[in-house]
Amino acid sequence: MVTGFPAGRRLRTRAPRLVGWPVLVGGIVVVGVVSLFLGAAPVSPAALLKGDTEAWRLLLLSRVPRLVAVLLSGAGLAVSGLILQTLLQNRFASPSTVATADGARLGFLVAVLLFPAAPAAVRVAVAAAVAMAATAGFVAAVRRLRYRSVVIVPLVGLVLGNVLSAIAEALAFHFDMVQSVSSWLTGDFSMVVQGRYEMLYLGIPLMAVALRFARRITVAGFGGDTAHALGLDYTRVLSAAVLIVSGITALVVVVGGQLPFVGLVVPNLVALIAGDNLRVTLLPTALAGAFFVLIADVVGRVVIFPYEIPIGLTIGVIGSAAFLVTMSRRSTHVAGA
């Protein structure tokens, strides 16, 4: 395949701004509103208009928190994936392929086992700390690699991720909690209600910092030497990025569980149209990630209504299809990268 860039002759920076934004924002609004009225217990616009307190209670207690959690998780993971892919100069990098998510899960588990009574903030903090250590270790290992091919980066991530998972499993086995741990494996938003998701709002300032760093992260993506020649404090940007990515991933893992593919597929899809300049693509990537997870969530709630499929599964199906499409469309780039 000769065309690695379906955007064609002109990789416009203006076009996606004009075409992409209304589609993404409109899509999120429409599907988001639909999702508010979706569920076993009926909440109808008519009931809300009539001032039905039960309907309002359900909406505010469960439906809105779930929608917010879904949107923030999707946006956060997509942004994290974008940052990792740019910094590591590798299209296969993402929180779930680079051991960040595995680290967060291990940290979460440790927190739950060691401090069962601690508030959720402690769980997030421990999850973020372990995720950070895992990501930093990974980045350091990859930077030390002499031969850094396209596949070796996710391969190292896979190995490290598996080690962390194995530790988590051993811990779970030891504490006789294998059942509950495996249920955390798949992402699930059905338990998200008021009081159990608000930490995710922390993802917004983290993403804002990422936006502020957008140009610097892109320069870091030029590679160490060019970045140095342009006067970038490479190590500082790398550290900031690891902090942002680990923080966001930990928040998502603690609230919603593991959501594969989002951080991998969404940045690739957006980059296909809008290129790799983070100043241009970061916000669309966040929106696309939110939209992507929202769709997966709604699909999971509709398919076997009134029951639901855990979002981890629907994302797996939609995500792997999208992944194959992106990868086949940019085969030349992957081969040449």
Place this chain on the structure above:
Amino acid sequence: MIEITHLHKRYGSQPVLRDVTARVVPGTVTALIGANGSGKSTLLSAVGRLIPFEAGRIDIAGTGVHDWHHRELARMLSILRQAPRLDLRLTVEEVVEFGRFPHNEGPPTDEDRAAIEDALGLMSLREIRDRSIHELSGGQRQRAFIAMVIAQETRYVLLDEPLNNLDMKYAGRVMAVLTTLAHRRGRAVVVVLHDINMAAAYADTVVALRDGEVVHVGSVEDTMTETVLERVYGVPFPVVRVGERPFCVYHTHPASRAPEQAPEQAPEQAPEQAPERAPETTPPDHR
């Protein structure tokens, strides 16, 4: 001024730069020449503080290269690496815009815009400014990277083989632009060149490396002699004069022939020999 004094650099146990002392003066174009592997890129990278070195000093405008704040230095000195690679899909304009990064991390100001337009114009990139650099030809991409360095507007400009992939017209254009930068705007330009005639036509000073040592520093007239070229390249390439200018006729020199080929042999014989040689690689069964 760039001052390099007694610089030593080794990779493992192999010395790559040996006691290099040289200086580069603003307002001039310095051509850095030498055979493959003689240490030109290493020297340029050391000056651009991209690699460390064991001994010696490099001073940029009176301050040691590693004493500069990296951002300040990036406003002062730019470097184009040999065969730059870029995995990011950016448009030509975006790439050039990143040349302004040392001056301004935010959205481009009017000053940035002017520098970007200037650089795009000098490298004739205006018509392809919106194209992704991944869909450009090798020469177009090289021009985009040169434009990025030009947009950086630094007093010291280091370019490692900037003429790679360029056609005759653009090779001349790049050299002319570099000369203008040096002579009109007082920049110090250091450019690694393989085509000695390009150096002869545009450089003010020529510095030659051989096996990591400076073996010659001089003007074009000093450099373009068979004696000096032999000292630098190990081959006494003949120098003729075309009009006023010295011109090196290296293109058809016997030294450029393939070593395994005897000079008298016609190239047509080579394919015929191939089948005869092939059995030699299989183990002889009469042993």
